[in-house]
Structures are given as C-alpha cells and as structure tokens.
Amino acid sequence: xxPSTRARILDxxxxxxxxxxxxxxxxxxxxxxxxxxxxxxxxYRHFRSKExxxxxxxxxxxxxxxQYRREFERGTVEDPQAALARRLLQxxxxxxxxxxxxxxxxxxxxxxxxxxSRIGGILLDQGIVEEAxxxxxxxxxxxxxxxxxxLLTVVVSALTGYHLARQFFGHPPxxxxxxxxxxxxxxxxxxxxxxxxxxxxxxxxxxSAPRTADPHGTE
Amino acid sequence: xxPSTRARILDxxxxxxxxxxxxxxxxxxxxxxxxxxxxxxxxYRHFRSKExxxxxxxxxxxxxxxQYRREFERGTVEDPQAALARRLLQxxxxxxxxxxxxxxxxxxxxxxxxxxSRIGGILLDQGIVEEAxxxxxxxxxxxxxxxxxxLLTVVVSALTGYHLARQFFGHPPxxxxxxxxxxxxxxxxxxxxxxxxxxxxxxxxxxSAPRTADPHGTE
DNA sequence: GTCTATACCGAGATAGAC
DNA sequence: GTCTATCTCGGTATAGAC
Numbered sequence: 001x002x003p004s005t006r007a008r009i010l011d012x013x014x015x016x017x018x019x020x021x022x023x024x025x026x027x028x029x030x031x032x033x034x035x036x037x038x039x040x041x042x043x044y045r046h047f048r049s050k051e052x053x054x055x056x057x058x059x060x061x062x063x064x065x066x067q068y069r070r071e072f073e074r075g076t077v078e079d080p081q082a083a084l085a086r087r088l089l090q091x092x093x094x095x096x097x098x099x100x101x102x103x104x105x106x107x108x109x110x111x112x113x114x115x116x117s118r119i120g121g122i123l124l125d126q127g128i129v130e131e132a133x134x135x136x137x138x139x140x141x142x143x144x145x146x147x148x149x150x151l152l153t154v155v156v157s158a159l160t161g162y163h164l165a166r167q168f169f170g171h172p173p174x175x176x177x178x179x180x181x182x183x184x185x186x187x188x189x190x191x192x193x194x195x196x197x198x199x200x201x202x203x204x205x206x207x208s209a210p211r212t213a214d215p216h217g218t219e
Numbered sequence: 220x221x222p223s224t225r226a227r228i229l230d231x232x233x234x235x236x237x238x239x240x241x242x243x244x245x246x247x248x249x250x251x252x253x254x255x256x257x258x259x260x261x262x263y264r265h266f267r268s269k270e271x272x273x274x275x276x277x278x279x280x281x282x283x284x285x286q287y288r289r290e291f292e293r294g295t296v297e298d299p300q301a302a303l304a305r306r307l308l309q310x311x312x313x314x315x316x317x318x319x320x321x322x323x324x325x326x327x328x329x330x331x332x333x334x335x336s337r338i339g340g341i342l343l344d345q346g347i348v349e350e351a352x353x354x355x356x357x358x359x360x361x362x363x364x365x366x367x368x369x370l371l372t373v374v375v376s377a378l379t380g381y382h383l384a385r386q387f388f389g390h391p392p393x394x395x396x397x398x399x400x401x402x403x404x405x406x407x408x409x410x411x412x413x414x415x416x417x418x419x420x421x422x423x424x425x426x427s428a429p430r431t432a433d434p435h436g437t438e
Numbered sequence: 439g440t441c442t443a444t445a446c447c448g449a450g451a452t453a454g455a456c
Numbered sequence: 457g458t459c460t461a462t463c464t465c466g467g468t469a470t471a472g473a474c
Contacts, residue, residue: 005457019329024242026449041451042458050450106325109387110238120388129393150403153381153395158373161380168328169339174348176372184369191410224439245467260469261440269468 006046008034014057018103022054022111058104058115062122065098069127074134080142085179085186087135088159091128092178095163098123106164128156143190151189158185225265227253233276237322241273241330277323277334281341284317288346293353299361304398304405306354307378310347311397314382317342325383347375362409370408377404 003011012033016025027050032038047053073090095102101119109116132152136143145151162181165173172178222230231252235244246269251257266272292309314321320338328335351371355362364370381400384392391397 021240021242021326023240024330027451028449037459039449040459040461041453044451045457105387106383107240111243116388124384124388124392145403146406147399147403149393150395150399151407153391153393153400154377154404154407156392157380157384157400158377159380160384161376161378162372164325164383165343165376165379168324168335169343172372173343173375174368174372176369180366180369181372181376184366185373187365188370188373188407188410191407246469247467256441258467259441259443260471263469264439 005034005036009036009043009046009053010057010060013053014061014100017054017057018100018107021107022050025050055112055115058101058119061098061101061104062119065101065122065127068094068097069130072131080139081186081190084135084139084189085182087131087138088155088182088185089178091131091159092163092182094127094131095159098127099167102163102167106167124156128159132156139190144192155185155189224253224255228255228262228265228272229276229279232272233280233319236273236276237319237326240326241269244269274331274334277320277338280317280320280323281338284320284341284346287313287316288349291350299358300405300409303354303358303408304401306350306357307374307401307404308397310350310378311382311401313346313350314378317346318386321382321386325386343375347378351375358409363411374404374408 009030012030013025016029016033027041027043028038030050030053031040031043034043036042043053047056072094101123105116105119105123129152132155135155136148136152162173162178172181176184228249231249232244235248235252246260246262247257249269249272250259250262253262255261262272266275291313320342324335324338324342348371351374354374355367355371381392381397391400395403
C-alpha cells in the first residue's frame, strides 16, 4: 500500500531536518518533498506546526529504535574474542539504524532539552548501556576487570566515537574498517588487565553519589 | 585592552552559532550580543555577510586549536600506565578547549563541506591522530599490538565518544569521571593482547588501498 | 563606525473555494 | 484533503545622516 500523506510528510521532515536542521527546514520544502504543492498550507491539514511534525518524527524514530532492539540477536558466547567482536559489530549496525536520532541529537541538542533527555534515556539507558550489560554478563567468565562500569563506558564511548567520526567525515577514522575496529576493541577487552586497580575510589563512591558537583566544569 | 568590535562580533557569532546553529542565528542577535544596536546594519561594517563571519570565526578557532597543540606537554614515559592515563586526560582537555570546533562540526557538517574537511584535517590528522602517534611512539617499548593503527583508532574513538556524550547530555556517560575513564582506557591499552592477531588482512592492505569502494555503505 | 530608517524577500500560518 | 491567495512577521542587507 502507498504511504499516507502524513507518513510522507514525516519522512520528508526527518530527512530535511537532518540535512539542514530544524530552523533551516521550511514548511514549503517539506511540502515539496512530500508531493504537496509548495507554498500551499496543505501541510497544516496534517500537523499543527513545524515543531509538531519535528516531535512526531522523533517519536516515530524512537519507536523504531526500540523495535530494532527487540530484534537483537542474543546468545551465549563460546569463543569470547570472536563472539565479542561480532556483538560489537552488531552495536555499530544498531547505531547505523538509529542514525536519524543520533543526527538529531548532535544537531539539535540544547534546542529541545526535553527531547534530548528522552533520546538520551532511550539510546543510552535502554539501548547501548543495556546491551553493554549483556556483554559483561556473557563475558563474566572470561573477562575480569577492576572497574566493569568504567570498562563499559570505554566500550560505549569507542563505538559512539567511531560511528560519529564516520558520520561527520563520510569515512571511518584512519580508514579503519568496522571489522578491524571491532576486532581490535574485542582483543583489548578480552586481554587480562595488568597492574593495579585502574581507579582508586571507583565503583561504590561513584555509584552512590554520582551527580554532585562537577569537578571538571562540563555543565 | 578592550576587545575590538570585530572581535566581539566574532565571539558573539561563535557562541550563537553553537547554541542555535547557523540558520538559527540572526544578524540582529549578533549585533545585540556584540553591544551594537540590534536591527542596525552596523554588523555589515565589519563583515560582508552572515556566512562571512561564520567562516572567520572558524578560522580563528582553527588558529587557536593549533596554538593549543604547540603548548602540549611532552616527555618520556616512565610508568606506562599512569603516564598514559595522564596523556589521555590531556587529550580530553584539548577536546574541551576546541569544543567550539567540535560543536560546529557536529552541527553544521554537511552544510559547508569545505569547512568540514578543513576541520577534520586539522583536528584528526594534525591533532588527535598525531598525538596518538606520540602515544605509540612513547609506549612502543611497553605496548605491543598486532594492529597499532587500529589500536589508535580505538583510542581516538573512545576519547571522541566520551567527549561528545558529555557534550550532548551535559554529564559523562554512566557518570564515569574523566579520571576513571582515562585510567580504565590506559589499563586496557597497557595490558598484553591475547589470542590471535585481531585482524587478518590489516595493516599493509588497508594502508595501501584505503579509500576504494565502501563495503559498509557509509557515504 | 554607529545610528535610524527602510527596501525586499521569504517563512509560518490562515481563509476559503473546490 | 488539496489548492490559490493572502496576512503578518522577522530576517538580510542597504542608504544615508551624524
């Protein structure tokens, strides 16, 4: 069946907002891309305002993101290093699928704080971090680390940074392919940690009183 | 000495563009923030157009970024793990200093492709990757890895992802402090790599013919 | 080099015919 | 539910006095 006008408007709006941002997107351009007559207010028979369609498009993407998660392949890990690399590649695939959300986050965060925290909650909490939890659970027998929480953060950060660098520049950093990236990261994780515990006051202290103060002046 | 009007305009424009983007920034708002009368065209005595001031602000930030690099602390590494963690924290500081450039990249990439590649070249090639080269050089005696090129990419990606996540959400992912993050990443790097070489065809093949095709459909 | 005033256009949104 | 036509506002940019 052909997509409804409403759906076509959502598609057009999402694409335009990723390309030129919220303020850069005009209702006229959305109409034109949706097959409506540009300049006519036909758009307004389907959405009350530009912000309205913006929020609706994000909600639809959030729904899709959660659907993608449900389809995630899970299973036990036999060979830790190879299986881990495969999981990491799966994470990169997931980020590619939710690319619109990540783009919107990179572009319009700070414009719509409520949406930022919503996206952040679903992507990080229900998304990446949850999956990272699966990773540690599966690998607990193989990987022992002094600060698993921080280890997950490093893994998630590496995946995020790699994805975004590809996104920004159009090619992977240093031309390292995803397979090579995942294999390297997997090898790092599965190698035994040497030396003393990497952090002194880590887990309990940080977990109990996380957000007080801001010693590094980020906010 | 008091900053010149031109400098105040550059400051105002840079800040506004980071907050609301290029299209979201109005010349009137720039004038108001610079202490000029809003709505008057006084702005145009200093810059020919909005795009003009945008490009000038980026050029100024690129100059600053290269200045920051020259002030970088260098030295030999005795205790690999602790010294490495310190270097990684230094990298995070650097990213904080060039935050405006990273923000603009995240926000306006795709709008001005020439600036994107310029920023990318200076940040990645002359910047992060160069420093990562120092890292491996310093640590060559301590760290042995099957694919050092990919290892650097993982490190750079992790730093980038951590920085951006803090930037987007206003707090570090999983509330892991920079010190804890750097210590964990340093411990990962300095631990010996186990198992087989993490990638089969890596170094030579990828280095000789890097950009042909695009097996993962990024571009 | 900054101001007032203004020309010009494009964008968001509405009215009403079909 | 889409169109033509239009209102209004705000943004870019210029002209000319001081």
